[in-house]
Every structure is written in structure tokens, then in C-alpha cells.
Amino acid sequence: xxxxxxxxxxxxxxxxxxxxxxxxxxxxxxxxxxxxxxxxxxxxxxxxxxxxxxxxxxxxxxxxxxxxxxxxxxxxxxxxxxxxxxxxxxxxxxxxxxxxxxxxxxxxxxxxxxxxxxxxxxxxxxxxxxxxxxxxxxxxxxxxxxxxxxxxxxxxxxxxxxxxxxxxxxxxxxxxxxxxxxxxxxxxxxxxxxxxxxxxxxxxxxxx
Numbered sequence: 235x236x237x238x239x240x241x242x243x244x245x246x247x248x249x250x251x252x253x254x255x256x257x258x259x260x261x262x263x264x265x266x267x268x269x270x271x272x273x274x275x276x277x278x279x280x281x282x283x284x285x286x287x288x289x290x291x292x293x294x295x296x297x298x299x300x301x302x303x304x305x306x307x308x309x310x311x312x313x314x315x316x317x318x319x320x321x322x323x324x325x326x327x328x329x330x331x332x333x334x335x336x337x338x339x340x341x342x343x344x345x346x347x348x349x350x351x352x353x354x355x356x357x358x359x360x361x362x363x364x365x366x367x368x369x370x371x372x373x374x375x376x377x378x379x380x381x382x383x384x385x386x387x388x389x390x391x392x393x394x395x396x397x398x399x400x401x402x403x404x405x406x407x408x409x410x411x412x413x414x415x416x417x418x419x420x421x422x423x424x425x426x427x428x429x430x431x432x433x434x435x436x437x438x439x440x441x442x
Contacts (some may be wrong), residue, residue, distance in 0.1 A: 243394040244300045248278040251340065255422060260284045263368045263432060272358065274323045274351065275341025279305030282312045285366050295320040298394075323351040327406060328358045336365045342372060342402060344395045352409035360441040365411060370421070371402035373429035381426040402431040411435035 261284045268288035273281060273352055276294035278301045285292065292314055296302075302318065309316055320327050323338075323345050336355050342348045373379050382399040389396050406413060413435045421428030 239394050239402045241300060242280060243392075244298045244304060246326075247394070248280070248304050249276050250299045252280055253275070253391070255345075256278045256280075259282070259368055259430075259432065260323060263339060263366050264337065265433075266364075267336050267337060267366060268279070270326075271335045271337055272319075272333050272355075273325070274326075274336060274338045274355065274401055276305070276318075277301045277315075277341075279308040279312075279345045282308045282314065282316070283337060285312070285314050287313075289314050292316045292353055295323055300356040306410050321424060324354060327356050330357050332358045334360055334363045336363070337374065338365065338367050338369070340369060342367075342405065343397050343400055344393075346395070348400060352405060352411070356410050359411075361437055361439040364414070364434050364436045366434050367406070367408075368430065368432040369400075369402045370398070370428055370430050371400045372398075373420075374418075375425070376430065382429075383427055406431075409435075410437070412438055 244295060250365045260281050264281060264284040265286060270291045270293060271285070271289050272293045272295065275297045276296040277298065282305070284294070294316055317397050323341065324347055328430055338355070341352065345351045361366065374383060378401065389398050403413075403416065413433060415431035416431065419432075421430055
């Protein structure tokens with residue numbers, strides 16, 4: 235990573251993504267998590283305060299090492315044990331069918347190959363296991379989508395590789411996971427930045 239992406243972007247993200255309305259969403263998305271949870275895109279630990287008591291351990295995956303330092307106070311304050319377990323969401327370091335829950339929040343926009351990351355999430359989930367997610371992506375309004383296409387090259391440069399225009403719903407549906415809940419809405423602010431996909435997707439119980 236360059237200096238800006240390595241040292242500046244995580245600090246900006248730590249502030250912007252800790253807004254009060256986003257904390258409400260994080261709390262909602264984390265509801266129902268239990269046992270060992272893989273969090274893909276741990277960042278600076280903004281989800282830690284929202285893990286329910288039934289979670290016994292969080293296994294954090296994220297390439298931003300500065301995020302670990304920014305997360306230090308949240309980690310110390312959290313009753314949930316945490317282990318940093320990987321740097322790459324496209325290559326999760328666990329065997330197949332290992333976990334009941336994966337959490338991913340506002341991360342598929344930046345992972346270079348989101349399809350591969352979702353394939354890995356599918357692989358490590360047990361049959362019947364669930365991915366809890368909230369992401370921003372391509373809006374259904376053609377006018378907004380055109381602006382997303384125009385702004386994405388700039389967004390990628392200033393926001394650590396973030397894409398505004400990824401078709402999150404299609405990516406999840408194409409991963410083999412079955413969407414069991416999906417809510418779509420715009421966050422406050424410019425529509426091009428905030429079209430949201432929030433929900434859960436399960437690995438079919440009949441999967442091998």
C-alpha cells in the first residue's frame with residue numbers, strides 16, 4: 235500500500251464510518267450472531283461494541299495493520315475475545331464448513347475480487363450457516379448509477395479502492411448463498427455514495 239492508503243485512509247474511515255446512524259445499522263446487522271464469528275473487513279473494530287453476548291470469539295480478517303492500532307481501545311473494552319486471523323478476505327485460512335456466522339460490513343466495495351471473497355465465505359460457512367451483511371453499491375435508479383460510474387475512479391483513489399457501483403445483490407446471489415433477508419435504502423447524503431444492501435444470506439443446508 236502507498237502511504238495515503240496505509241496511513242491516512244484508515245484514520246478517515248475510522249471517523250466517517252462511526253457516525254451515529256451507521257452505529258444503529260451495525261447494531262441491527264450484528265443481531266443474532268453467536269459462537270465464533272469471522273469478521274471479514276474488521277477495519278478499526280467499529281463492530282465490536284455491537285456484538286451480542288452470545289458471541290464467544292471474533293476472528294478478524296483485514297489487510298490494514300493500522301486498523302489494529304485504531305481498534306485498540308475498542309478491543310480492550312470489549313468482553314468478546316478477538317483474534318487477528320488473516321489479512322486477505324479472498325483467502326480465508328480455515329477448512330471448509332467451519333463456522334455458523336460471518337459478518338461483513340462495508341467491505342465488498344474495496345476487496346479487489348468480491349466474487350472470490352464471497353466464494354471463500356461460502357466455503358468456510360457450515361451448511362445452514364449465515365452471512366450477516368451491510369454494503370453500499372449500485373443503485374437501481376439509472377441516473378444515480380451513472381453518477382456512481384463517473385465517480386468510482388475518483389472514489390477508488392481517495393477511499394482505499396472503494397467502488398460505488400458494484401452490484402452487491404447480484405454478487406451475493408451469484409455466490410451460492412441464499413438471501414433470506416434484504417433491505418435496500420439510501421443513507422443520508424449524496425445518493426451516489428449511499429445506496430445500501432442490508433440483510434442475511436445463508437449457505438443452503440443441503441450443501442456438501
